[in-house]
Amino acid sequence: MNTPELSHFNTQVDADGIAWITFDQHASAVNTLSTAVLAELEMLTSWMEQSTLTGAVLRSGKPGGFIAGADVREFETFTDPAQLSAGLQQVHALFERLERLAYPLIAAIHGYCLGGGLELALACHGRIAVDDARTKLGFPEVKLGLFPGFGGTGRSVALSGGVAAMTAMLSGKSYSARQARGLGWVDRCVATPDRLAWTARKMINRGVPRRTPRLTHRLMALPGVRHLLAEQMRKKTAAKVNPTHYPAPFALIDLYRQHGANPQRMRTVETAAFPPLMVSRTSQSLRRLFFASEALKADAEPFDGLKRVHVIGAGVMGGDIAAWCALSGFEVTLQDLDAGAVDRAVERAQQLFAKRARRQPARDNVRARLIADPEGNGIANADLIIEAVVEREDVKQALFRDLEARAKPSAVLASNTSSIALARISRAMDDPSRLVGVHFFNPVAQLPLVEVIHDAGTDAAVVERARGFVVAIRKYPLVVKSGPGFLVNRVLGPYMLDALRRVDEGESIDVIDAAAVAFGMPMGPVELADTVGLDICLAVATELGIEAPADGRLRQHVAAGNLGSKTGQGYLSWTQGKVARTLPAGDAELGGALLKPLVDECERCLSEGVVASADEIDIGVIMGTGFAPFLGGPLNARHLEII
Template structure:
């Protein structure tokens, strides 16, 4: 039992499951003694920092559910771009009961997304008729006929400003009254994308995170043009598909990518300087991150990493290993190789070298993320530190037992 739990949680981070196993080991043959033993075991756990922070995270996440316009209904979604993000957003919306049309240049680009959607439905839904119904709700639409019927239109193409502008210019006259017009941009300010639109106030950001089926956050990006009504509708849609909305100001990188990029690039620079990538990833996990920064960069996609880094003003030198991997189309998990080789969706890692204090090294690696979290709050990208903490937890998996980056720094743990 301890070995199984250790695969999911470290004892120093989450002591409760280990305490339960200890209790079972002592009194598992006497249920009455086990009940009596729970009292002494439970009280110290209830008063622990982990429990306090997890209670805080719970109430912060519940608070997100109170956002969103009331009485707004969503039945049809149109997604433009059938790549990894666009396809997975479309599949998630279909899983959650929406009728979804998925548009790209041709069926060859759309079919892989439909196939991934089927895998998701089979994994998440118990009964064959439920899977079949979800498959029927996800429809290929290379000609974009679903735009005029959709309650929500989400653009999820490559991070290229001109391409995005061209798409939205062609959409504006086709929308039905009251439909949400949204971009899944990960770093470009909405004001720049909305240039040239007759009604720029209509464009909002709905920024999902990869993998879409696992990460609960959707950043609701608010530009200087948007009204409370449009933002409220965006938050309501996120809640309708089972996601947690955090409203952030339109600024380069928004919240999550703004704080992630210094963290990931800092680790990449250390690898460029000769440090062991397996060691760095193991250190971040020992600190409390769900995966290390190098594995995360591979998961996000090295091309996306370069694009966001450039948008945020971070330099990726031409002769660097990072730049060479991108040039060779070794983009990480989606291409089968990046900093790591990938097989069956898993990074193929070598042994981790010995280190005297992995958690302290992890804390050092995470410092740029925590520093930038303070900056985005000071700049008003999010309304307050609580929203920064819950947004970073949900968007990056940052150690929930620490309560978020700013709470961890407040407690002297980051």
Template structure:
């Protein structure tokens, strides 16, 4: 009998068992997730050569690739190496080396099976697609996809061609162009995964069976592959360009267009697509867009380090069932918290419960999940949930005396260690806390509308707060899937402070007779997700006026702005503001022609950039980098520019 083989490297462990099955496990030594660093890939080269030798001498009948980390399979390539890898003298050869390695895995005469749990993204999915068979755990934690487009690139380890081979061109391109992460069942439906299991501990058993039965994944059906035939491929490529064009300008975001062109030229032959992938990929990696998007990625990752270790939350009490309060309560329930929602009576709470149900129906696939989320969200007119809550969030109107009255009444009900927070959008915390016996208990947790879409929560620190209180607030934001940016208590904090000059400047131009459609189109051409007038309608004209007044910006009584508010036309939430709204969308007229839309957009955005510089100089945020990520997450400021401070430094804003 031949003795089992065993090898241990920095990133991998490998051993064979008595059935001659090889067990390959990745365990990146640093961080909570596995990544494919250059070192890991070089070690894998050596191991694959070992597989080839063992297979040729009948000492190895197959290999099962698993992850040794709880978080998942492989989260992708090592993004921390991307800046160095963007050097044109380094990148092409490194990509060729990885391409050759993955081809060797695919060409092994023995089956190689990938066992997937948790995250299988980017380069991790590309490696899995180079294996002959894929098994995934069918639970909520498994996520499979290609997020590279969010970093200004597309898959570069052969994933373009292999995903087209497996899923067919329509589905594969959709996944790569959107960066969408799939659940295991959806990935199985697209043929990216061959077998589903219920639990992670079943991966080894199913992997063993797949090796012994020499299972091999089949490519997409002929009907799906037919979409890559010449005439259909041209039609499909043009349709993709049109869809991408609705969301991303080619100049600002070249990656999706480069991917479409790669498919248009070579999509009929998945191997040819892989061969030409490198030529299309290399120019993207060193582009300013990709460089800035990597910066945004690292800044967003840094926000995860702000929380307080060990902080746990299960119950939330929200006071105020208006649009913001109701949506905060719904989001917390969606994220698994038990939530009580307080207002004066059920008539005020019921609309929030109705909106919550729509959110759950949109986000969950199964009725039982919707029902479970609704059970977690309880109407509480008497405020009985406050005494049991780990977090109490006030989200009523922006009136100082109203907020002070609420906190004065609830302070005595707090259990030890509970967070007491206000969702104020502009009022300084010290003024609200004057009504409290212990003003150090009150922090700010400022959410943004729409709550379910915008990732930022400003964690507002008054001069009374301790590091522990702010750390708890940041931890809670993370617990409900939001990104916390700590800001100092100052009028408008960060986001509203920089937004107001931008939005009010645009409103003043409309008051002078300029086209609101043109101004909005110009801001979008610059790179904003929506224009300033549409944004004002989305925020709510009443909220806009309240914040403007708090920040010392005058709203003339004879202005169109003031007139709309007097008429109850408050924007999207009432169906009319500067625009009329139908089914949540602004009804816009045709924007007049303009010779330099992006230039006009840059002019419109300049007050925002100027105010960001002022906010940084005043120490409202800890650094220019925190200002950049906060403004990007809170306003949608063009990520490809890296944030307002980075854009100003680059001479682009």
């Protein structure tokens, strides 16, 4: 049987009449549903409609995954909502043709299957997935200010029921193969990729399992129940994000409320509801940030030979860095002068391991990789040594002078300093070129950014190895020139200290924080200061040359040992790392005024070359401070004349 000759698809038909369609996008490391790929898929669909086959299997030729989604790079070319709607209708028609094939079409999934890739898989008659850690299925569109646009709304509701499908789309969460099977997205799980073909053949020969809608799904689709569920979804979503700032989840909820009982109608109406979101300022800003975040990891060379990490300092930061490195697959030794601090850090790490390594063998393995080492015996064999001790120049100088003598010559020496210039820390070292900064943010498990700090004396190869390490632990490395406060703390300092000045002058803490939240920040500057630690705030102020009044509340709190969330008391009262408060309605205009010192400092950082570009400042400040993502970052907000 003649098969079509295409650039992105290779098709072979075996003796049983099964077409094995391998999607291997030309000149791309990953498979995406670009315009060119969809055009070829349409040609391939026409061939399948005219062919006499017993079945077809769609699989990936990429080792890393199935399909990463639509080609986000092409989104910028769609500026006319009417043209975009017409294009979506073409894709919908194409996927419906695949659904109507007279024989089974099976998606054989390994690795990532996201966004448009999952929508294509759901249009197939059956789906098989490899049950390993690399396989992830989900709808991440909400993170770009969108929702599924290739029919995924209705198809996921039909398969999973309204609550589960909407939860998946509203959260942007990725699911394992086993979880996806529970959702109805996957029909069969296999242990290894080499089992995909055999299982697909068996499914074609025996028939795709038929799924009948559960009674609970049918009940939840009833108008009264569905409308109540939609209202609950709206309230929960509104508690997390402002509908003015992030319209996509609320538009999706409206779509479900109106059409959730008719999945076919839901996905038809999707083509009209999607385009306004695509051209919105929110989606444009979030897409810009997506590209900026990917650029941080681009071209990062792996840290060859990195197996052992030694962390010195078992406080909150050091202990959490050690735990995260162990979770990321490295053998980690944790040192502190206080052996009890090491024990407490190891104990605290178990909570993280329980959340992230859910299966018992994996949890046991990661526990075994975190080793209490009060004496520092791991220094001699470590490939990377991270210092996370008290923020004092003399202490750090003495420590690195000792490390230089004890560590193997190839080891990278790194400081988690939050504000002290590298040149001052390395003053006592014989070879300062070995020292690099790897500045994590608190809480380590949640914040994705790590500043990789360098100065004129840092070896470029050491900087690249530090970048490789950060990527290996699934964080984003932002290369920053050494200087007071680096980037994030430098721009946060004026913002937080100006807010604390306002408190000293009698302004309400709740009014200040509510204004920042109304503007789009995840928390107010006073709560943020407590979260960072008031001692850190004061140290950063000193480094930046910002005067903290001797009679001000900041110095009073620090002198009394009330350092914020880590001590339970600061400007606010904390219980187990949380503060109980209900903020009043905030004034967004005041919020913009509060953030002006931060944006002004960002502009100074750009002019001084602290980082390479405005994009890097915007993504760094968003990841490091939570600055309103829907505005595309502080410099983009200034460009839009919002601040």
